[in-house]
Amino acid sequence: RDAKALLEVRDELKLSLAAVTVLRERYLLTDARGRPVESTGELLDRSATFVAQAEEDYRAGSSQRWASRFSALLRGLEFLPNSPTLMNAGTPIGLLSGCVVLPVEDSLRSIFSSLGHSALIHQAGGGTGYAFSHLRPRGDRIVSTGGTASGPLSFLRLYDHASEVIQQGGRRRGAGMAVLDVSHPDIREFLAAKANAPGELSHFNLSVGVSDAFLRAAESGGTQWLVNPRSGRKVARVPAAELLDAMCEAAHRSGDPGLLFLDTINRANPLPRLGRIEATNPCGEVPLLPYESCNLGSLNLARFATGGRVDWDRLGEAAELSVRFLDDVIDVSRYPFPELEQATKAGRKIGLGFMGLAELLASLGIPYDSDDAVRLAGRVASHVRRHAHAASERLARERGPYPAFERGARPRETARRHAQVTSVAPTGTISLIAGTTSGIEPMFAIAYVRTVLGRQLLETNPHFERLARDRGFYTDELAANIARTGGVRDNPNVPADVRAAYPTALEIAPYWHLRMQAAVQRHVDAAVSKTINLPAGATVGDVRSTFLAAWRAKVKGITVYRYGSKEDQVLTLAEPA
Template identity: 30%
Template sequence: MSVGTSSTPPSTTEAAAPPVRVIRRDGSGSPFDPGKISVAMTKAFLAVEGDGAASSSRVHHVVAELTGQVEASLLRHAGAEPTLHIEHIQDMVELALMRAGHHKVARAYVLYREERARARAAERPGPARQDIRVRAGDGTVAPLDWERVTRVVAEAVAGLPGTSAEPVLTEVRRSLYDGITADELSLAQVMAARTLVEREPAYSSVSARLLLDRLRGEALGHLAGGPRQANQAEMAERYPAYFRDYVRHAVGLELLSPELTTFDLDRIAAALRPERDLDFGFLGLQTLYDRYFLHEHGVRFELPQAFFMRVAMGLALREDDREARAIEFYELLSSFDFMASTPTLFNSGTTRPQLSSCFLTTVDDNLDAIFRSYRNNALLAKYSGGLGNDWTPVRGLGAHIKGTNGRSQGVVPFLKIANDTAVAVNQGGKRKGAACAYLETWHIDIEEFLDLRKNTGDERRRTHDMNTANWVPDEFLRRVEADGEWTLFSPDEVPDLHDLYGTAFAERYRAYEAAAARGEIAVFRTVRAVDLWRRMLTMLFETGHPWITFKDPCNLRSPQQHAGVVHSSNLCTEITLNTSADEVAVCNLGSVNLARHVTADGLDTGRLRRTVRTAVRMLDNVLDINYYTIPEARRSNLRHRPIGLGVMGYQDALFTLGLPVASDEAVEFADRSMEHLSYHAIAASADLAAERGRYESFDGSLWSRGILPIDSLRLLAGAREGDGLDVDTSTTLDWDTLRERVRTAGMRNSNVLAIAPTATISNICGVGQSIEPLYRNLFVKSNMSGDFTVVNPHLVASLKERGLWDEVMVSDLKYFDGSLGEIDRVPADLKRLYATAFEVDSRWLVDAASRRQKWIDQAQSLNLYLASPSGRKLDELYRHAWRKGLKTTYYLRTQAATHVEKSTLRGTDGKLNAVPVAPAAPSPSPEPAACRVDDPGCEACQ
């Protein structure tokens, strides 16, 4: 079934185009022939369907169509001097078969290739060809130093069970050709290891170490502070000198703040841990390389430990003993115990240290305010801020405009402009710009708002790039449950509804309904509440938007209700802070890696306490060091000093503990782990208040009255009059002592807890994001750095223990979309432990979130999953979330929208998926995937 080579020229290539050559495994070349692809596919169909497939018009048509797809994809990435490797061509054939749904055929093809690979491996490969020359960046040519390649690969596999150098070197040999560039040679080593990752997840670490070798050469050569190359042992000695050169060079380029040179750099450099460079998986290091490390004209000169120390120094600038605190912060970051959010990692220590993650604004009902909001969005997004905009005050369609005596077009045309602003200002060119518009359920334009993400209709009234969310008051859910009517108003006629919540809102809303019935309100419409609710859920299923978030729990449990109103959440629905025309709320985020704080025996509470106390100090420092792009954000941040400490690696922690997500024990662990995190975070903020002073608006807050997040549940229960709230209130720690400490010492921060998505920083740490269940045990993840194979290492370890991990298991996991459910030989206990997100009833996720929410003063980004969605299931799930006291929900992910990409996975990883084995033009970075209902890792927020 070999494909793609022939002794005859390709029939489909135009005469004017350069010939496409195929590099064979022995390094020889031949012209590309798509006819070979057709033959290989036909043989694969014959192997599955028998001899009749050869004469089947259906098979003939399918093969012709898939061959065209493969050829087009290959030629699109072939480069200016088109060259393809035989392995890459075969990878694309497998991928095309899987994507087209011909899974049995693809499986047969995979097994055939594995059989041929074993046969080739049995023939001991000879030494690398002696005639291979390597072309350096300056054009000079030198013989291939195969001994160094061997040393680097051997070092990369050292200490990693299940890996060895020989299969990597075998793959590298296949990529060699005379005149290969030094860059291509280093990339070929990385790719060689990546082809093995689906069989053994530890090869992800091997790939990372090989990428690290490439990065070291790039950084050391750029700084010209000694030899251009260094292995890990040599780098341990060179790191301190390199670090000092790196800081001075970056300051000279005006990338880093000159203040960093005033640190005792010898003391700082001596604290670096070079060995921690080896702790990365490939996805984590590639993400840092592509998007985080400092560079000069594209050449990276920031190594991982320098990166973490730079961030730590930037956060310690205002500390008394800056060096000691920087080292303390560095220890937390470089160990992956805690990770600051992406804007902090991007910008800490730089000349523009915009360290905050998300910003929440309220848009007033006048043109000056509306267009000022666009300007603010642009300035906030420029330095990596995500946006949450409250648009409820803007008058609705048909409302009277006093200044012109005309009629309003409503809020939707203004949302279209906000959408385009987010696209134009794409977070400083580093990641996709992102914003979320919130609208309250009683707004007269709510039905048009629900349609904003539809793919049909008037494009002038669509926002395909902007997220949307419903801001739902409890009164609406009561009407839904009672099958009552619901009245829609224009906010210019009912202006106080925007600032009311709980019982006060319900009473005033009913008064406005009575006024409308008397003819005292001009613009209103009455609908059946259940019909509107069903339409909200229908749009959520069909477009992924608007999300469902709950106004009353966010306000009734807000510690800052004395100082304003929560009018919306943020881009990712975990922030619940007050906004007004004068104040833009700011969320300053970081996440504890829960996977690093558990053992098989349970939660390591001592380690968690130490991590949380340092993390809260780091986040509080963000507030004073931060570069504020608009005065409203500075005013709000310094007055209230909110931070949002969250968690990630929750699913990894459950694997370590052996607890299935769908179990009472997992729900209990969610409760107890969050209780400890909440306790220590609140205590740390109280201690900072004693050291540095209370936040300005502390007096009158729930904190000042001794009401902690666990206590605020009774405020919500009171507003619901004992009905519609089903929340566990159990506790295990000494909360009475902490209440008194908070009451007397105060709080340094108005808010301290929020669970963000962590889609990017969890990749850096090599753990599952946020509180998410496992998406798949094996899949291809796409982000701005490219496509990456993700294999669950916990599952692989468990299968190895049972003697079940082999090539057939790999093939079955691909065939069944990374699920164990249909694989008969996997024991039931492993199927339950490693159940994927769509195999878990989302009520378990809601129950666990409810137990967390009682400890959190803000909210949590909670995705919900439905494998077979229906109107009834959606209705039950979201009413369950409301009754369980959740403040917000995030994406609804449904399997009906799309299945995970089925792939051979080989050759699809990162920007290396089109690694040239001969000269080729560089491939452009893939466009980041938009936030979608089926997107397993939106990265706009973290």
């Protein structure tokens, strides 16, 4: 039956089986009997046409011309917007943004108002981030009732359960990010919440908001005060190194928490006069103020390599067109509650980024774990940003700068249409649709088992397979071997230059993962989504040195993942080494 359903999908773009499976089950519009009523190309046209309607407000009669330019960009798989834009454009669910941050103030009204709002965002397939740092700690006083407070963790569990319930009727998992400041009295409970209870809070990523002062104290034997956010009273003083160790142990065990470097983030806050940033979206790539949303979109770098080099001119042009697309998305998106629309339209933050970096590097024969790769990635990020900023400045001249520009931006800031222009998203689904590697991540494996919507699909990297056939070293035995071990680095049957150019995430040392993240972050306005892969045998000390190195490298956040430390890993090796 499934095979028959897939055959019904008209796929003029020649997408992979995994891509068609995802599109069929979640993205294509269907009739009352669940049969698709559009082809994969028509899905992209639907987004392009809907988004281009915004052009009418600036110049009547111009939308058709832009719709066809946007369609060509999308159909060429040179750029794809975040999933909600693909799923929801032109449908009754009008929210097109991938990410939102909502406030959680220390009152039942605020907690339940944001819980209600988050349901509407998850229904549209968007992710939500929150700082729980303002909630009074567990056991604190409640004046109005004379009772005692249940604390941030109790509300976080409630939010998690709501996500679970919404997901059952929705199209995808509404991901969440919960941030707790390191100074919160319930910080230890927060650290234990996922690490000591596998399966708990499965809809949330956890991050500890840390300051420079805390990390300096952790390095130098200093202390950290725990402060009740309601009263401002200091309740305990703990050795900072001990707290950091507790974070590292939890991250070592379960991948959570990550760290958010709040001082680094706020030094780059484009709207400091509107408030301090305390949270990001679920995967960490966009720090936002409460009620702001951000539309993401990613250039597919693999499509910009021609004849063994990067086509910089074409990449720059595509970046400029993509910025215009994302600007239009803000206008045509329908916001389910007024606060979201107001804050989003005040700063007009967008997140243009890229995917397919690892594929680009492999196609150029550059090992991901090399100085050349890090240099090229930095150059790509800076090139994309330069063109994205130029486009945003041009739009500001045509359409006006973002409305909060005068009152919110730093003095002497350049007038742009968007307070924040670039960001590097994980591109989990859109890279699958585009058939390339995700974000700036290395290849997970050359062949692996991917769990898509509960189904297991064996995938082999198509570029590697083509290369191996062209150069005559492809054998069935080789393919079977790769499917078992994942990589080719130590495989004597593969030529040395190919072994170097096709490293997999686990073969790449954490040092290179972090260097790549830092090199890209240097040229990105918002943040970069990246996981630092650690081998199964990594120690708590390895996590600690990665965390501290990340802080020194001035990235905005850090996430580690030790192979095998989560039960429901999305990508697995048939037989891990």
